[in-house]
Amino acid sequence: MSIETDIKQKKFRSPYQRMGLNLVYTSNWIQYQQMEIFREFDITSQQFNVLRILRGQHPNPIKVSDIADRMLDKNSNTSRLIDKLLVKKLVDRKSCPNDRRAVDVIITEEGLELLKKLDPEVEKWEANMTGITPDEADLISTLLDKLRNSKNNN
């Protein structure tokens, strides 16, 4: 279905407005689909995002502020996200020796195992994106990068 039928709107002010609405709509669509996967494993998509970032650094620790820098949602409260993951024993946390303001976070073996169980599910979902070719996926990425480089960049 096109965005026109999905949100039952025929006319748009401009190609940019239509694209913007389509972008937000499609992002919601993706996130709700992935949420269904994560729910079975009792984590949220933001917690998954953090775990993947931590795995990317494993076995090195990474500071809370560096995690925040890498997140998709730059306004998320990383401190409390780590709290949740800590309770589930998916991460460890200890004060950073070099800078006693900072806190080093590291993924646990349990966390790595959870990701190992999640990986095939997420990959299976991604493999269903048959509507577009890999080249078209790259094209979307390129265009989105260009979009964010518009004047209103801040």
Next chain:
Amino acid sequence: MSIETDIKQKKFRSPYQRMGLNLVYTSNWIQYQQMEIFREFDITSQQFNVLRILRGQHPNPIKVSDIADRMLDKNSNTSRLIDKLLVKKLVDRKSCPNDRRAVDVIITEEGLELLKKLDPEVEKWEANMTGITPDEADLISTLLDKLRNSKNNN
């Protein structure tokens, strides 16, 4: 900046994964920027979404469930959104004569005036999307439509 530098991730599992992350990241980016506009007018982006839908029907009323069908976030609690708008006197609500389960909602003059003040702000923001051409915006829309028509459509 590219998504690689924005989330400080060099490698991706596939073009699809990179596109998905880029999509969610860009959607968040758009929504936070627009939130800054809406904040000055004391509404949320979801409330703005509802008001625009209502204006599209004006002067006809529209049922709550039909509003929900047209929203960008299909899981939003439309009932409570209307409550908020009602308190601000931006919409009116009355029982639908044909179907007494349903509720007819209509935008007030005050609501229309608010949109009139918001329109130029939103258009000004859209006009700053100079990074891509109108044709490229259309291309993104087309590709996103195709993406959502993938197998995992449900």
Next chain:
DNA sequence: AACAAATATATGTTCCAACATTATATGTAT
């Protein structure tokens, strides 16, 4: 006509998001 199922909206509850503030440590300028 009676009852079950479906539809439309509202509400209850729990947890998370958003925003501001605080606490502590580090950097910097005089």
Next chain:
DNA sequence: ATACATATAATGTTGGAACATATATTTGTT
């Protein structure tokens, strides 16, 4: 060296999101 600014993380608070459930009305079935 001290005062002040900045950086880093945690916390307090308020309102909204997510999910389940309730209530009223309509539709469909026998």
